[in-house]
Amino acid sequence: MAHATVTVCVTEPPGRAVVDVVAAALEPFDMNGAAGAEGRWDHWQINGTARPSGGLLIRQGWENDPRVLRISQPPGGWLPGRCDGAPRGLLDFDTDRAAARRKLEMSWAEWDDIARHHPPARPIEEFLSRYDTDPAYSLDDARRDHRDQPLIQAFITARGLDAERIFFNEATDPVYRYGYDRNWYIRRLTAREIPTPELLTLDGTWTDYADFSTGMFDMAAHDRYYIAADEYLQNLPPDVHLVRVYIHC
Structure with a gap:
């Protein structure tokens, strides 16, 4: 249910x-x-x-x-x-959208500060797609390979997340969530406010x-x-x- x-x-x-x-x-x-x-x-x-x-x-x-x-x-x-x-x-x-935008701008700035110091990372979607087509590639493999990227490791450290317990999915993956375009990130997520x-x-x-x-x-x-x-x-x-x-x- x-x-x-x-x-x-x-x-x-x-x-x-x-x-x-x-x-x-x-x-x-x-x-x-x-x-x-x-x-x-x-x-x-x-x-x-x-x-x-x-x-x-x-x-x-x-x-x-x-x-x-x-x-x-x-x-x-x-x-x-x-x-x-x-x-x-x-x-x-408009009021709720404006408040959401202010929070998103701060969140983006935090992400961008981390991302500028590391090579771009691949989204978890790519690893899950391989898991979906390669019988020898497990879900644990997909999550590990995504998590072990330097940018993801830096994000985990900056947010104080437990690296052994965190399991990003398609919705929570920071690479997908933030992407690499500030304006598109803000447009996407302010659209979810109403x-x-x-x-x-x-x-x-x-x-x-x-x-x-x-x-x-x-x-x-x-x-x-x-x-x-x-x-x-x-x-x-x-x-x-x-x-x-x-x-x-």
């Missing part, structure tokens, strides 16, 4: 509550219903606080608008100006990174998904409601 958060995009027809419209949009993906094993959820609840930000940020001055949803009950109460969902026009994406890992679009299409993947070790599929989702949400009409929903499947 798994858990995920999906951003559901809906319009609010006159006389219908947004919660009911969200339920109707999710219904075709019910694993207990007609969708069966091809469904996306067996239980869901509106919950914007499943994300690290603690909910979507409302534009200043609109916090008490009746269209703002605060249905979930976060431990300790809501953070100021946060919610489970609201019309796109009432949401502030979208959730799954998206239900206004036309009823459910999408995630798998729809952008070309193979098992195609980590760039995550980047392609988040950039596409980020642009989609950014460009929605102001009256479209964005609601974060926590799903179990």
